[in-house]
Amino acid sequence: MSHPPASVELSTAISAVSRASLATSSVFRSIPSSLTKEDKSPVTLGDFAAQAVVNSVLHAHFSQDKIVAEEEASALKENGELRGKVTALVKEALQRDEAGLTGQKDFKPQWTEKAASDEAVMESIDLGSYSGGSSGRFWTLDPIDGTKGFLRGGQYAVCLALVESGKPTLAVMACPNLPFTKDVPKPQEGDRSGVDGGGSLFVAVKGGGAWQRSLNLSAASASFQPISMRPRDASLTFCESVEAGHSSQGTNAEIAKLLTITAPPVRMDSQAKYASVARGDGDVYLRLPTGKGEYQEKIWDHASGQLLCEEAGGKVTDCSGKDLDFGQGRTLKLNKGVVVAHRDAHEEVLKAVQEALEKEGRGYLARGEPAPAL
Numbered sequence: 001m002s003h004p005p006a007s008v009e010l011s012t013a014i015s016a017v018s019r020a021s022l023a024t025s026s027v028f029r030s031i032p033s034s035l036t037k038e039d040k041s042p043v044t045l046g047d048f049a050a051q052a053v054v055n056s057v058l059h060a061h062f063s064q065d066k067i068v069a070e071e072e073a074s075a076l077k078e079n080g081e082l083r084g085k086v087t088a089l090v091k092e093a094l095q096r097d098e099a100g101l102t103g104q105k106d107f108k109p110q111w112t113e114k115a116a117s118d119e120a121v122m123e124s125i126d127l128g129s130y131s132g133g134s135s136g137r138f139w140t141l142d143p144i145d146g147t148k149g150f151l152r153g154g155q156y157a158v159c160l161a162l163v164e165s166g167k168p169t170l171a172v173m174a175c176p177n178l179p180f181t182k183d184v185p186k187p188q189e190g191d192r193s194g195v196d197g198g199g200s201l202f203v204a205v206k207g208g209g210a211w212q213r214s215l216n217l218s219a220a221s222a223s224f225q226p227i228s229m230r231p232r233d234a235s236l237t238f239c240e241s242v243e244a245g246h247s248s249q250g251t252n253a254e255i256a257k258l259l260t261i262t263a264p265p266v267r268m269d270s271q272a273k274y275a276s277v278a279r280g281d282g283d284v285y286l287r288l289p290t291g292k293g294e295y296q297e298k299i300w301d302h303a304s305g306q307l308l309c310e311e312a313g314g315k316v317t318d319c320s321g322k323d324l325d326f327g328q329g330r331t332l333k334l335n336k337g338v339v340v341a342h343r344d345a346h347e348e349v350l351k352a353v354q355e356a357l358e359k360e361g362r363g364y365l366a367r368g369e370p371a372p373a374l
């Protein structure tokens with residue numbers, strides 16, 4: 001098959017994510033500033049605009065569908081200047097010609113002029129407040145995953161997935177700073193001039209494979225090509241977070257020793273890590289809990305990446321070997337950590353993960369048990 005299996009959901013998601021990444025790319029080029037949220041993490045104009053764009057496109061086509069998305073509009077309610085800038089970005093992104101932007105000649109985006117007013121933009125952002133759960137279907141969106149990377153001028157991703165009965169079934173991820181192949185060097189951190197070919201767009205459909213094409217339709221690689229994880233090889237390479245606070249890098253180093261891996265890990269922001277291993281740039285993505293594992297991973301940080309890797313021949317579990325459960329609300333509250341590897345290598349990698357956790361006195365994470373009380 002030379003194209004992912006077609007559906008209105010897929011066309012809508014491609015349109016929404018491509019439009020959102022126009023808005024994020026425009027903010028990226030301008031050296032974005034940020035606000036700090038209650039949890040001390042950053043949010044930018046780009047996060048708000050991308051969430052408004054995706055939610056309004058989804059809502060126009062599937063008005064019954066709920067959305068679990070990261071951002072909320074409250075910060076914009078008190079800041080008219082910021083709100084105006086967000087609305088202008090949303091308007092520009094929504095007005096782009098569909099065929100020119102995504103090549104989907106038969107798909108007609110259904111949003112109306114009203115979607116680009118200040119009020120509608122804030123309403124669209126807050127459509128993302130659904131609490132999630134295990135029944136029916138909903139979308140989950142990370143409008144900018146890797147906001148810290150986005151601010152530093154590194155990798156970031158616009159990540160959208162459809163979740164049905166607690167499982168991702170469709171994923172669309174834009175990585176505007178990730179070249180289409182790893183043979184083209186990634187831009188230096190802080191380089192805001194963009195990637196030749198406009199970065200990469202990834203798509204996965206449950207049971208229908210994983211695919212990528214260039215985000216820019218005028219690039220040579222503008223049609224979808226299937227991707228797959230690298231088969232189990234003699235030497236594995238790791239991919240991990242840039243931020244040490246998001247994943248236990250000390251434990252990863254011990255696991256590398258156990259697996260006799262000598263190559264240094266590739267550090268990258270955002271779900272571009274999942275996309276990179278899905279297309280075979282690296283082999284293993286580890287995101288191990290820090291400390292006692294109190295942090296609950298958010299579903300939008302993993303849903304599209306999980307499906308991309310599984311459809312590319314990978315296996316994704318937590319560090320006790322359980323599947324990720326996207327039906328538990330807005331977080332993966334039944335899971336601790338994430339271990340991604342080719343399905344033929346996963347057992348061996350998981351064993352090393354569990355051995356390293358035991359050695360550190362954190363074996364309860366490997367057994368899926370709560371931390372012992374002191």
Ligand SMILES: Nc1ncnc2c1ncn2[C@@H]1O[C@H](COP(=O)(O)OS(=O)(=O)O)[C@@H](OP(=O)(O)O)[C@H]1O
Binds near residue numbers: 070144147242245
């Ligand atoms: N303490 C802690 N532990 C684990 N994860 C956390 C933590 N704090 C934040 N986050 C989430 O990490 C998301 C970014 O992950 P990355 O892998 O891109 O991190 S990194 O910045 O590249 O290192 C980031 O997603 P975005 O907010 O969308 O950027 C957060 O949801």
Ligand SMILES: [Mg+2]
Binds near residue numbers: 145146301
């Ligand atoms: Mg995120």
Ligand SMILES: [Mg+2]
Binds near residue numbers: 070142144147
């Ligand atoms: Mg985000």
Ligand SMILES: [Mg+2]
Binds near residue numbers: 041042070147
């Ligand atoms: Mg964030």
